[in-house]
Amino acid sequence: MKHQIRFTVNGDEYVVAVDPRRTLNEVLRDDLNLTGTKLGCGTGDCGACTVIVEDRTVSSCLTLAVSVNGKAVRTVEGLAPSGEELHPIQEAFVKTGAIQCGFCTSGMEMAAAHLLSRNPSPGEEEIRAGLSGHLCRCTGYNQIVEAVSVAAEAMRNSKTEEVKG
Amino acid sequence: MKRFSIIGKDVPRTDAATKARGSAIYTDDMKLPGMLHGRLLRSPFAHALIKHIDTSKAASLPGVKCVITAEDTPKIKYGNWRLFPETQDEYALAVEKVRFIGDEVAAVCAIDKDTAEEALDLIEVEYEDLPAVFDVASSMQPGAPVIHDYCPTNISVNRKIKYGDVEKGFADSDYVREDVFTVHGVSHAYLEPCSALAQVDLDGRITLWTSTQVPYIVQCLLASTLGMRENDIRVIKPYVGGGFGGKMELRAWEFCAALMAKMTGRPVKFTLSREEEFLAGRRRHPMTIHSKVGFRKDGTLTAKDLKIRLDGGAYNAMGPTATFLCGNFGAMLYRYPNYRFHGEHVYTNKPPASAMRGFGAPQSLYATEIQMNIAAEALGIDPVDLRIKNAQVSGDEIPDVAVISSCGFVESIKAVAEMSEWKEKRKNLKPGHGIGIGCYSFISGGVFNWFNTQYPFSAAEVRVFSDGTAHLLSMASDIGQGSDTVLKQILAEELGLRMEDIRITVADTSMTPQADLGAWGSRVTLMAGNAVIDAARKIKEQIFGSVSARFNLNVIHELECKDGRVQSKVKSDYGLSFGEAVAMAQKANRGEPIVARGSYTPRDKGLVTPAFGFGAQVAEVEVDRETGLVEVKHMWTAHDCGTVINPRSVEGQLAGSIQMGLGYALSEQFVMDGGKTLNTNFADYKMPMATDMPPSDVVHIDTYEPEGPMGAKEAGEGLASPTAPAISDAVYHAVGYRCMDLPITPEKILEDLEKMSETGDKQA
Numbered sequence: 001m002k003h004q005i006r007f008t009v010n011g012d013e014y015v016v017a018v019d020p021r022r023t024l025n026e027v028l029r030d031d032l033n034l035t036g037t038k039l040g041c042g043t044g045d046c047g048a049c050t051v052i053v054e055d056r057t058v059s060s061c062l063t064l065a066v067s068v069n070g071k072a073v074r075t076v077e078g079l080a081p082s083g084e085e086l087h088p089i090q091e092a093f094v095k096t097g098a099i100q101c102g103f104c105t106s107g108m109e110m111a112a113a114h115l116l117s118r119n120p121s122p123g124e125e126e127i128r129a130g131l132s133g134h135l136c137r138c139t140g141y142n143q144i145v146e147a148v149s150v151a152a153e154a155m156r157n158s159k160t161e162e163v164k165g
Numbered sequence: 166m167k168r169f170s171i172i173g174k175d176v177p178r179t180d181a182a183t184k185a186r187g188s189a190i191y192t193d194d195m196k197l198p199g200m201l202h203g204r205l206l207r208s209p210f211a212h213a214l215i216k217h218i219d220t221s222k223a224a225s226l227p228g229v230k231c232v233i234t235a236e237d238t239p240k241i242k243y244g245n246w247r248l249f250p251e252t253q254d255e256y257a258l259a260v261e262k263v264r265f266i267g268d269e270v271a272a273v274c275a276i277d278k279d280t281a282e283e284a285l286d287l288i289e290v291e292y293e294d295l296p297a298v299f300d301v302a303s304s305m306q307p308g309a310p311v312i313h314d315y316c317p318t319n320i321s322v323n324r325k326i327k328y329g330d331v332e333k334g335f336a337d338s339d340y341v342r343e344d345v346f347t348v349h350g351v352s353h354a355y356l357e358p359c360s361a362l363a364q365v366d367l368d369g370r371i372t373l374w375t376s377t378q379v380p381y382i383v384q385c386l387l388a389s390t391l392g393m394r395e396n397d398i399r400v401i402k403p404y405v406g407g408g409f410g411g412k413m414e415l416r417a418w419e420f421c422a423a424l425m426a427k428m429t430g431r432p433v434k435f436t437l438s439r440e441e442e443f444l445a446g447r448r449r450h451p452m453t454i455h456s457k458v459g460f461r462k463d464g465t466l467t468a469k470d471l472k473i474r475l476d477g478g479a480y481n482a483m484g485p486t487a488t489f490l491c492g493n494f495g496a497m498l499y500r501y502p503n504y505r506f507h508g509e510h511v512y513t514n515k516p517p518a519s520a521m522r523g524f525g526a527p528q529s530l531y532a533t534e535i536q537m538n539i540a541a542e543a544l545g546i547d548p549v550d551l552r553i554k555n556a557q558v559s560g561d562e563i564p565d566v567a568v569i570s571s572c573g574f575v576e577s578i579k580a581v582a583e584m585s586e587w588k589e590k591r592k593n594l595k596p597g598h599g600i601g602i603g604c605y606s607f608i609s610g611g612v613f614n615w616f617n618t619q620y621p622f623s624a625a626e627v628r629v630f631s632d633g634t635a636h637l638l639s640m641a642s643d644i645g646q647g648s649d650t651v652l653k654q655i656l657a658e659e660l661g662l663r664m665e666d667i668r669i670t671v672a673d674t675s676m677t678p679q680a681d682l683g684a685w686g687s688r689v690t691l692m693a694g695n696a697v698i699d700a701a702r703k704i705k706e707q708i709f710g711s712v713s714a715r716f717n718l719n720v721i722h723e724l725e726c727k728d729g730r731v732q733s734k735v736k737s738d739y740g741l742s743f744g745e746a747v748a749m750a751q752k753a754n755r756g757e758p759i760v761a762r763g764s765y766t767p768r769d770k771g772l773v774t775p776a777f778g779f780g781a782q783v784a785e786v787e788v789d790r791e792t793g794l795v796e797v798k799h800m801w802t803a804h805d806c807g808t809v810i811n812p813r814s815v816e817g818q819l820a821g822s823i824q825m826g827l828g829y830a831l832s833e834q835f836v837m838d839g840g841k842t843l844n845t846n847f848a849d850y851k852m853p854m855a856t857d858m859p860p861s862d863v864v865h866i867d868t869y870e871p872e873g874p875m876g877a878k879e880a881g882e883g884l885a886s887p888t889a890p891a892i893s894d895a896v897y898h899a900v901g902y903r904c905m906d907l908p909i910t911p912e913k914i915l916e917d918l919e920k921m922s923e924t925g926d927k928q929a
Binding site for chain 2: 029030033035036037038039040041042043045046048075076077079080086090091093094095096097098099100101102103104105106109127128129131132133134135136137138139140141142143144145
């Protein structure tokens, strides 16, 4: 028996009929073709599938699609303002070398977006703690930590400019 | 030293923005019209005869389009060591018997994943359980169960290296030390689970998109196992989410996707679950290492006798190479005037081990480095001084193996000792704190042609255009290490162009030049890089003529490509923009485009590698005597990778190596019950997280490798080796526990501390 759910992803509204067992990860990737969200383990351990639902980060591989009915989902595809520009977090990931194979990247960026929305000036330990639910096998995390710190600064500066402007 | 304009600069990676956006397409992100979903049925037995398989119920489940067993395949064996066909021991789907838990027995494809999964349960297999062996010692016993009929001893590879007179060396020694080390298996744990998607073109060609490090090897072996011609197979490597050696062979799902696409006429995709990756995936070789070394009183090495048994699991995979390399690495770092190695690759009924970052070095060098520290203590010499005394230097020859062309090893040891304040800390640390050292050497690609390729080891094609741009085509595989960026940097430097002037097409066996052996053994920068330079120089030959003619230059003028221009080296106003020079050359060619093919094959470079990287690492740890927990407080690294082409990328790889080395030393291991892997998820397989990483300092030692492109050589893979011995030595320094069997766990430390307190043999 399929359930009809209505939710938004990055501001776009979708109405999808889903089997109750289907995960948000499957619906995003298979039904909506939003493949920026990855599937690394399926058990909520690696963080590669992280998306933001309302104001919480969730493992989309463990989140049933029916549970996001009526809610707002944000994925990596919703970060960049356009095809020409990157989000400051993405900019920082590119600049600092935080991306190698790239498979953990979208989850890391979503974790960073969530962290910075709550704490615009996180210290190194807070950043590491904020990323601790995310595995990376390539970078040793250091450049990712640096990227979040660089992004935080850029976002603070642009806020200041906005206020001034 | 040469001055560069793009080499050595922090150029952002070519693929970073698309990966940052989430728009980079990995294999499992792909979907084709009519695509079917495949699943593999795996053996629940470690060793069993397949008496009967009934697929009829599965095949009749609505939505199932195809079910196959070995009976539906040509039953042709494969393996990477094509030069020695007897080593090719694997079938895509098991024929007559299974040899490990997870061995692939059958495959289904269906209209969706759930139906495919359901169909697996409907396949009925009748097994006859056979006695199995799970460790090397049992497998080598006379009368042990034979795993492969062709190999009654279960020892599939024997490798011997010998030079000098080992017995005489030991007789001349003042101190001889003999130890047995055991090192364990760990997972590559790349974040992207393996995936493959196959489609049949209208004329019968198979296109396979697959998460691989070796598109060319997959093309060749897929062709031979399907009984097709190589040109009937096109392999494309999309973005790959890491490999570390775990994706460098033809795999069952690639074969099944291709065959089932052919049988059904529809695209077929297989994507493994993380559980399958851990349960049946390749892993680093566990080894038993028997090492005997001799020294004179003054610390001079006299001889080494090394015997290594590799636990290969059920198939050879890349085990033969690991068997060769652990013996070669045993002779590296220090000057052993007399050396003997005997390596044996032994079958067991466990998931096959294969290549993994370091390729035999992390195991072999663990023994080397721990023994150096044991010997240093016994001889009363500082471990740093003992290393410097015996260290290999440029020009050293390892008989029959290689000559070391560039070597910054001594400089690395000195630099790391200085950075870490070794001398003071080794004497004056707080109780429970310790500092230790580990070193490495690694290859820059292999020389020995085990795959028996009929093509150059690496190739490149360069096309240049009158708009001032270039197009680079290469079969080299960027699997996340950043080789596409590095190859672009090399071409941009050679042609005097900017990064944005270069387009790149890679890793498509039908479009990119034959051939490239793949991304493994730290070969891509050196080999594909040299091929790019070769092609670029041929381009220059073609366009220099037009500038020379245009300005009526004396034939002795040297020309150069610089800052987007082609010009006389001494009078830069005698020159044209790169695009104008190309346009003139093309006109002179009556419209024929300016294209060149370059290649690289190591020749007259011994049997191992054209160039070696070196380095040293120091770890500082704190050990909690109550809990046995080890906290790594700091890591210092000094390494010699020749010219650093992209500093950010190299630093990123080094930090990644430390993460993997930390896991290897302290937390990662497969928990096995006989042949069954019990920890098949990331909650139970303990990989270091962001909060586990110690602060770290790095220096690059400045050397120039004459055989490397722009002086570059291996970076980042060799560093898989020193972290575990450095941490291990630091733990010993802290609490007196000497780890002879990795990993270092709290249980082992506490047990040892208890023993020490019983015997009163206590370290401060």
